[in-house]
Amino acid sequence: MASIKDVAARAGVSVATVSRVLNDHPSVSADARTRVLAAVGALGYRPNAVARSLRTDQTRTLGLVISDVMNPYFTELARxxxxxxxxxxxxxxxxxxxxxxxxQDHHVTTLLDRRIDGLLVSPTDGGSPRMLDAARTGTPMVFVDRWIPGVDVPVVRSDGRGAVRDLVAHLHALGHRRLAIIAGPAATTTGRERVDAFREALGAYGLALPDAYIGQGDFQADSGRRVTEGFLDLTEPPEVVFAADNLMALGALDAVRARGLRVPDDIALAAFDDIPWFVHTDPPVTAIAQPTRELGRAAVRALVDRVEGGPGESVSLPARLVVRRSCGEPAPPQSPSPVRRSTS
Amino acid sequence: MASIKDVAARAGVSVATVSRVLNDHPSVSADARTRVLAAVGALGYRPNAVARSLRTDQTRTLGLVISDVMNPYFTELARxxxxxxxxxxxxxxxxxxxxxxxxQDHHVTTLLDRRIDGLLVSPTDGGSPRMLDAARTGTPMVFVDRWIPGVDVPVVRSDGRGAVRDLVAHLHALGHRRLAIIAGPAATTTGRERVDAFREALGAYGLALPDAYIGQGDFQADSGRRVTEGFLDLTEPPEVVFAADNLMALGALDAVRARGLRVPDDIALAAFDDIPWFVHTDPPVTAIAQPTRELGRAAVRALVDRVEGGPGESVSLPARLVVRRSCGEPAPPQSPSPVRRSTS
DNA sequence: CTGAAAGCGCTTACAG
DNA sequence: CTGAAAGCGCTTACAG
Known part of the structure; x- marks a missing residue:
């Protein structure tokens, strides 16, 4: 692969001059510039980013450590x-x-070894020593979605309290009184917060959240399945299950179906995190939608601000309730579409 | 951040010795080793991967360029x-x-600039000049899922012909005769192959694939929606729509529902690429499943083999048909589960 | 405007 | 077993 020396030789200038034209430095003669550019073109030269990074001490790379790529919420966030x-x-x-x-620790370490300019993380647990260390040492960092209390790092997240209140009001209006939750890991902020918000919202209606109605999940489908089975085995099963993320809702759907029961007739279901597939499940799932795209954007802006020496603003965006059919909502007016039906 | 010099100073040895213990070079005295290790621990030293890469000319990094992360198939592949x-x-x-x-070109360029050791790509089109160039120049490379004919690079993919034949046999047995396909972009191998396989399989039953039954999609949901609407507008709409990927199947589901029609009663649906959500859609979707995990593994092994100077073996793994309910299959025996039903 | 030179943080023959 | 030194491919004061 051609190096800057090759370009310099071919253009008949020094490597310093080549570097200058490549970096748009003003003091380069027009003549030198054209010769260098010609050589670059002829050689198909591309600067070695590794060498440049070593020299400039910046990689123009951000690290993003997320909890689970297979979770559509995080996939969208990553995108x-x-x-x-x-x-x-x-x-x-x-x-x-x-x-x-x-x-998580492995990735944080690898990313730091590569000298990324900044780190975006959605912590899986209380935080690995390596990560805490990085935060303390001044590695530009921001938390997205989940965060670690007590660590002085900006956090970009969505606030689900209002939406959870709306959900509970919605469920209450539908006549449901025994509401259960499949919680996320207590080690995560989102795991704890969603339970708290739920309990608080129930309280406003004089409803309790008994321990039997709090199932411990881990944000993965399997745990949703397991917890739901437990709920169904109760002498007095809940009327509604609220899954703290979309994957656990999927698992809950599985568990209900496996018993030959139906949502929402036998048991209602709602989920935190909305995803395109929820429109197409049987039944379509009532969910709380986060402004995922905006979250990703805001997180990057905050991080880049930190990288460039700014304070890096924390932001909290409201989530919102999306009502569909999984909680016993009345069927939508079946549009008597004026459309030709396919031959029977 | 501590550098190798700091470690050397603290351990009272040269940087060469530090480097040797870090790289497990045999000729280091036990004494030197322990002193170096102690210094490393005390300083929390981590080698700078950028510097190491510049020196060794290897980054121990692979690039993966995929067509669409939001597509669950590619998400799983990436994982x-x-x-x-x-x-x-x-x-x-x-x-x-x-x-x-x-x-695609942007990412290939960026990855190459970073001097990744090898490149895995699922080309979106006929191949950017940059990519073709890299292949020719000898950058270790392998194609996954999609490939570019005529480019001498190993390809790791799954062969869907058998499964498509099984699907057509299945549809034929169900009594369907007018079968349509939502194709992927003609610029991609998978876009073309799936149509060919479908047509060939139809031929075996004396069925034709008229142009009106070939809708041009682009592997994204919207195109599935658009094409399906076109099919439904036909004087003689197809009885079955086969979507060449899961996202277009989603779009098709949308389009059918938007008209107040139902799958499979009004029109049947099948998809290439199986994903967890297809179990939960209404109805569950009959699909062709690729051995995605194995594909990813095989692709990496082939690429790493190339990186290390080997030939890098091409591999083709068979896909398989997964029958569910979207093609008018008889309802499965509703397991009269011996399970307590929830109250009411 | 231009070039020679130093230096980023490593690794690795080469001598000893 | 150990260290001094060269060099990976760049960028950037410093002189001119």
Missing amino acids: SVEEEARALGYSVIIGNADERPDL | SVEEEARALGYSVIIGNADERPDL
Whole structure:
């Protein structure tokens, strides 16, 4: 692969001059510039980003450590992060922690070894030593979605309290009184907050959230399945199950179906995190939607601000309730579409 | 951040010795080793991967350029790629082309600038000049899922012909005779192959695939919606729509529902690519499943083999038909589960 | 405007 | 077993 020396030789200038034209430094003669550009073109030269990074001490790369890529919520978040980063001239390297603290640590370490300019993380647990260390040492960092209390790092997240209140009001109006929740891991902020918000909202209606109605999940489908089975085995099963994320809702759907029961007739279901598939499930799932794209964008902007020496603003965006059919809502007016039906 | 010099100073040895213990070079005295290790621990030293890469001319990083991260098939592929790469001591940087040739080119360029050791790509189109160039120049490379004919690069993919034949047999047995397909972009191998396989399989039953029954999609949901609307507008609409990927199937589901019609009563639906959500859609979708995990693993192994100077073996794994309910299949025996039903 | 030179943080022959 | 030194491919004061 051609190096800057080759370009210099071919253009008949020094490597310093080549570097200058490549970096748009003003003091280069027009003549030198054209010769260099010609050589670059002829050689198909591309600067070695590794060498440049070593020299400039910046990689123009952001790290993103998320809990689970297979979760559509995080997939969308990752996509939005990459988009915004690209717009700002950064690349992003994604580390998938798979809800495993050890993997999270592995990725944080690898990313730091590569000297990324900044780190975006949605912590899986209370935070690995490596990560805490990085935060303390001043590595530009921001938390997205989940965060670690007590660590002085901006956090970009969505506030689900209002939407959870709306959900509970909705369920109450539908006549449901025994409401259960499949919680996320207590080690995560979102795991705890969603339970708290739910309990608080129930309280406003004089409803309690007994321990038997709090199932401990881990944000993965399997745990939703397991917890739901437990709920169904209760002498007095809940009328509604609220899954704290979309994957656990999927698992709940499985469990209900496996028993030959139906949602919402036998038991209602609602989920935190909305995804395109919820429109197409049987039945369509009532869910709380986060402004995922905006979250990703805001997180990148906050991080880049930190990278460039700014304070990096925390932001909290409201989530909202999306009502569909999984809680016993009345059927929507079946549009008597004036459409030709296919031959029977 | 501590550098190798700091470690050397603290341990009272030269940087060469530090480097040797870090790289497990045999000729280091036990004494030197322990002093170095102690210094490393005390300083929290971590080698700068950028500097190491510049020196060794290897980054231990693989690039993966995929067409669309939001497509669950590619998400799973990416995940499996990262897993296998990690097991082999490599990191992976993912570039999301979003089915856009210009974005694909951007990522290939960026990845190459970063001097990744090898490139895994699922080309969005006929191949950008940059990519073709890299292939020719000898950058270790392998195609996954999609490939570019005529480019001498190993390809790891799944062969859907058998499964498509099984699908057509299945549809034929169900009494369907007018079968249509929502094709992927003609610029992609998978876009073309799936149509060919479908046509061939139909031929075996003396069935034709008229042009009106070939809708041009682009692997995204919207195109599935649009094409399906076109099918429904036909004087003689098809009895079955086969979507060449899962996202277009989603779009088709939308379109059918938007007209107040039902799958499979009004029109049947099948999809290429199986995903967890298809179990939960209304109705569950009959699909062709690729061995995605294995594909990812095989692709990484082939690429790492190339990186290490090997030939990099092409592999083709068979896909298989997964029958569910979207084609008018008889209802499964409703398991009269011996399970307590929830109150009411 | 231009070039020689130093230096980023490592690794690795080469001598000893 | 150990260290001094060269060099990976760049960028950037410093002189001119």
